[in-house]
Amino acid sequence: MNPKISVIFPVGNREAYLKEAVESVLGQSFTEFELLIIEDGLSSQVASIITCYRDERIKIIKFPMNMGISAARNAGLLTATAPYIALMDSDDIALTDRFQKQYAWMESHPEVTVCGSNFITMFNDENRMPMRYPESDGIIKSRFLIVDSAILNPTAMIRTDFVRKSGLQYDANFPRDHDHRFYVEIMRNGGSFYNLQEELLLYRRHDGNATRSRSGVDIEKTKVREILIPLFFPELTGEEARVLLKGLCENVRMTMIEACFCLVVMTKAMRESRIFTGEDRDELRKILRFYYESLVKMVNGVSKNVHKC
The missing domain is CATH 1.20.58 (Methane Monooxygenase Hydroxylase; Chain G, domain 1)
Known part of the structure; x- marks a missing residue:
């Protein structure tokens, strides 16, 4: 199989939502993808959830110890074989047509480097809030200055050749704001952005989210703004x-x-x-x-x- 999408799916020692997240990817209406599961120093209990799946589209990358989210995503970037990279987190749910709609958009808009989407935030199983992010490239880039309302990382689909030609990687010095830093580098290298104006992901908010851990987040946001100010x-x-x-x-x-x-x-x-x-x-x-x-x-x-x- 020659996949058209490589799904980068880091997994840490958090099992509560893992099965639901994996199955939301495997159940996509668009089937021509490889699922790169990066096991970041997993316990045997969490690893056993992954090994129960028998799907030839799954490729497992194992770290013997916890290397952090940036290293896990970078392993996915290096391993990806498809022309598009789809990002996914192990506690979110991709809606059934997410890959189909993003792939179709990217194929018909070769000028776009990163395609995100709107999403629905889940605070618990009953409390949900639709979230709308900006559509156009210029507004998305400007919103990087305020950090949290430009591109939601687990909605993103990215052109693999752009990442490779630009030599882009996630910065391990930004463990909580690595995605924001990554998109700024895409912008600096001439990339363009677009958000589909429909919800394609259920984004789960809970105490384990990296962005919910406020200590250190503001410091990293400040460092990213320090890069953006001389650019803008x-x-x-x-x-x-x-x-x-x-x-x-x-x-x-x-x-x-x-x-x-x-x-x-x-x-x-x-x-x-x-x-x-x-x-x-x-x-x-x-x-x-x-x-x-x-x-x-x-x-x-x-x-x-x-x-x-």
């Missing part, structure tokens, strides 16, 4: 970029002088009209305007307190 706003000086970065971070304390300087820098950034990486400048202005207005409220609040004293 190359006219800023080093000091201006540093202050803007601080202004975009949540729960970061600023002095009154820093806050006022940051407002000046944000105004300068919002005036930029040139396009550098395919970003949507209007969307970037909306994002900056949100942080600008929040900072103005903070400055005004401090000023009122000073006058009261």
Whole structure:
């Protein structure tokens, strides 16, 4: 069989949702794929769930010890033999026509590097919320600046040749935000993005999600923004970029002088009209305007307190 899609499916020691996730892939209406299950230092109990499947499309890659999610995904990138890579997590559910619809879109739109989709967030079996992500390339790229509303990793389908030619890998220095970092590198290498405007995945939120573990996440988000700011706003000086970065971070304390300087820098950034990486400048202005207005409220609040004293 010459698969048309390589499904990268890392598995850690979490068995609660594994069977449902595997079967959602094996039950796809599009059948011409290989399922690359990367066993990342599994216990015998979790490994036994995987070995019970007898499907020739399954290929198992075993790590003798836990190497981390980035290493697992990179093993999948290196092993993939199909022209498209589909990403999947071991606690989510791919809806039946996900691969069929994404494959058809990618085949008819050769200019698109990454195709994601909308999805449904599951907080528990009864509580579900449809989530809509931006459709166009420029808005998706601009949304990388706010991290969490651009491309959902387990909805993504990516062109394998683009990854190989660009020498892309997941960065192990970003264990919680590795996907965000990866997509920024795709953007830097000239890639384009699209989100199908229909729900193709049930995305499970629970205490075990990497992105739910807040310690370290904000640090990694800040590091990604540190890469993005000179890409989107190359006219800023080093000091201006540093202050803007601080202004975009949540729960970061600023002095009154820093806050006022940051407002000046944000105004300068919002005036930029040139396009550098395919970003949507209007969307970037909306994002900056949100942080600008929040900072103005903070400055005004401090000023009122000073006058009261």
